[in-house]
Amino acid sequence: MLQGPKMQAKNKVGDSLMKWQVGERVVYPSHGVGEVVSIESNELFGPGAQVYVLELMQSSKRRVMISTDKAEKGALRAIVDEAEARRIVSSLKEAPPASKSVPWTKRQRILLDKLSSCSLQDVADVVRELYHLKNVKDLSFGQRRLFDTAISLIVQELSVALNRPAEAIEKEIRAMFV
Numbered sequence: 001m002l003q004g005p006k007m008q009a010k011n012k013v014g015d016s017l018m019k020w021q022v023g024e025r026v027v028y029p030s031h032g033v034g035e036v037v038s039i040e041s042n043e044l045f046g047p048g049a050q051v052y053v054l055e056l057m058q059s060s061k062r063r064v065m066i067s068t069d070k071a072e073k074g075a076l077r078a079i080v081d082e083a084e085a086r087r088i089v090s091s092l093k094e095a096p097p098a099s100k101s102v103p104w105t106k107r108q109r110i111l112l113d114k115l116s117s118c119s120l121q122d123v124a125d126v127v128r129e130l131y132h133l134k135n136v137k138d139l140s141f142g143q144r145r146l147f148d149t150a151i152s153l154i155v156q157e158l159s160v161a162l163n164r165p166a167e168a169i170e171k172e173i174r175a176m177f178v
Contacts, residue, residue: 019072020052025160026076030116031064033057033079033156039068052076057156077118085161088124088154092176096129104140111146120157126150131177 020026024036034054042051042065051065054076066075080088102110111129114122130147133139139147151173159166 019068020076025079026054027079027118027120027157028054028056028064028066028076029118030153031056031058032153033160034064037063040065042067057160058152074118079157080120080161082161084120085158088120089158089172091121092124092128092173094128096125096132104143108142108146111150115146115150115153120154123150123154123157127154127173 020036020039022036022038025033026036028034031054034056036052037055038053040051040053042049045051045065045067050068052068052071054064054066056062056064111126114126117123126146127150130139130143130150133143134147151170155166155170155173158164159169162169
């Protein structure tokens with residue numbers, strides 16, 4: 001089960017309580033795990049808007065800003081707990097569900113939507129599905145990019161959730177698919 005975010009943070013910015021605190025690690029779907037490094041005012045997001053500034057794990061010193069309003073509506077989520085992480089790792093070993101024959105452009109849209117969802121299980125489904133497709137035929141450039149992105153996203157979160165080095169997690173996942 002996903003670990004829910006803290007309902008109220010202790011630090012106040014302006015008049016509203018913040019959901020996430022500086023120093024917390026969170027998941028920004030499609031971008032990966034990041035750490036909240038500051039909470040700032042930023043007029044680019046509207047008058048009096050507050051933003052979370054995240055430093056993403058995957059790229060050193062790459063920072064993104066997410067409005068607190070957008071974050072409160074689900075643009076950020078907590079990292080899965082250890083039990084959920086282990087369940088997701090074991091789900092990677094399962095065969096993907098049989099899918100209907102769908103044109104690649106439609107299938108790509110479905111997979112991209114899964115990568116953008118707030119569910120690590122959806123990301124695991126993308127990894128599993130593309131790996132099994134890879135066994136049937138060579139992946140196109142776009143499919144390989146999706147596969148690599150999905151692997152990167154799942155490795156980042158599992159390494160934090162399981163408190164293990166990302167390299168070891170990636171090696172374990174890739175070994176499942178050999």
